[in-house]
Amino acid sequence: MKRLFNYKNQPKIIGVSSICGPKEAQSNFAKYFELKLKDDKYYEETFEKAESKMMYTVIKNAITNSGKKETDIDSIFSGDLLNQIMSSSFSARNFDCGYFGIYNACATFCEGLILASSLIDSNYQDNIVCATTSHFSTAERQYRYPLELGSTRPPVSQWTVTGGGAVVLSNKGNYPKIMQGFVGRVIDYGVIDANNMGAAMAPSAFDTLYSFFKETNTTPNEYDLILTGDLGVLGGKLFRDLMWEKGYNIKKQHVDLGEIIYNSNDEEYQGGSGAGCSSLMFCSYFYNAIKERKYKKVILMTTGALLSSISSFQGESIPSITHLVVIGCGA
């Protein structure tokens, strides 16, 4: 099984954009988020239409920020948590380029980066956008309960981030670059509590990072940061423990994007989650920090819980997947 992709030409991330809702605009990282919405309906009639518009806006802004024109873009890889990835499909109709709809739940962002990097690295295409979004109000009512019910949230739960991010990948320029990709496989340890996704995803994050270290013969110390999105507080701890048991101490490098996005308070418990959490956080503070060479070599892992409301209802456990990319600062 070949899981490691070594990119000879190392596709460059030539532009990014990020968008977030009013709650996320209170984050410690808020000053790095490009567009902060005051209205989480984004002046639309429904939350679903708002999320599609968020996806459209963040893609459009990333293209503008990259200095490219819309006509330069060859294709878009995008995904979100809505049934039939509605935000992705409906935003893609506004762009005159190829479209690949992808879905690996909250692991979708790195899935897109791996596939898009492969297409650019091998010259099938020159400029590709990867984007993901999520929205608290669309996810909550689709996966859990009607918003109007005001359900009490269990302490192991995470809060779905209203936000998203987009990158433009290209074959030229002195920018942060995708050096390697490592494909996740589906891991299912039998966790059935759909509120405790951190516990369901931690073994998958472990499987990917442990296999990656083995295959590349590298150690945590060779990386400035190991980012996961989004295991949450508990899931992150489980993940570090699993790595520690196999002799890898990642305490110094590991940061979970879900754990840090919100300033700690009771409402979110374990932190943020959602397909847009990792892309929002990466396409703002972390991209800038890599660009400024504050971090030179970063592992970004996105973790996805592949459940649906039907699968949980039918008593199924939660299969999980984690994809990984290595991002380096420019030459």
Add this chain to the structure above:
Amino acid sequence: MKRLFNYKNQPKIIGVSSICGPKEAQSNFAKYFELKLKDDKYYEETFEKAESKMMYTVIKNAITNSGKKETDIDSIFSGDLLNQIMSSSFSARNFDCGYFGIYNACATFCEGLILASSLIDSNYQDNIVCATTSHFSTAERQYRYPLELGSTRPPVSQWTVTGGGAVVLSNKGNYPKIMQGFVGRVIDYGVIDANNMGAAMAPSAFDTLYSFFKETNTTPNEYDLILTGDLGVLGGKLFRDLMWEKGYNIKKQHVDLGEIIYNSNDEEYQGGSGAGCSSLMFCSYFYNAIKERKYKKVILMTTGALLSSISSFQGESIPSITHLVVIGCGA
């Protein structure tokens, strides 16, 4: 915009498998379908679990038929119509290899073929499975009405195929091969009738084939067959008319897989549809015919209507996409 992928190494389709339900087992093509289920619940408690099992079985059988072992497979590209592509994710947990979840509705099969062929052509991976399934009873109750309601179907509707297919792509051997890929873009002509998907998808199929002919400077006569899956009777006619208006007569080569899967009767009206229709039909009669050199160069186009039950409910029109691959017989 680069939409055309020319595969230098032309990935080979070294094995296929197909699976279908009891209704599809009455098709004129039934003798070419590998596994014909007598029970459309496949001995499971729910239709959703049955569809996951169908996806698992067809992937497993395709690997066996290809002469490869499961440990030879690098990754699976799969998609289906269920929310959060449940059949794909839940079947993938049974295979110890990489997983890329993809979703472009009924265009998913060619989306997978384009991406998997790119990864093999450029040597990132050696053996990849692409699979799609659909199930009448999971789709009907998710997208339309409860099965128990016994709703009358409008004459423009198509019948979701219970079935699916899988291919194993590899870098070696004298087998039918993927010569080119052509990426679809999202087209939305404002059709809002979720029962009339043929009309929604025809302009998208036209956009892809017309652009492909222009870009490759080829004509319909250079291909033995132009397969679409699935426009249905009416959609197929609209598609041929649109091509004719631009000076391309494809009457001789064009076959719609949805139109031919069922022996004409009132129940299905426009024919079959569903992510599994095109893969079921391709991975049986048509693959064999190409292997036997009955057809030497075939265009396969899968067409997807990117709606969701929420988008229709919120008054949205139906964006559509069509991906294309050119398949040639072995050397």
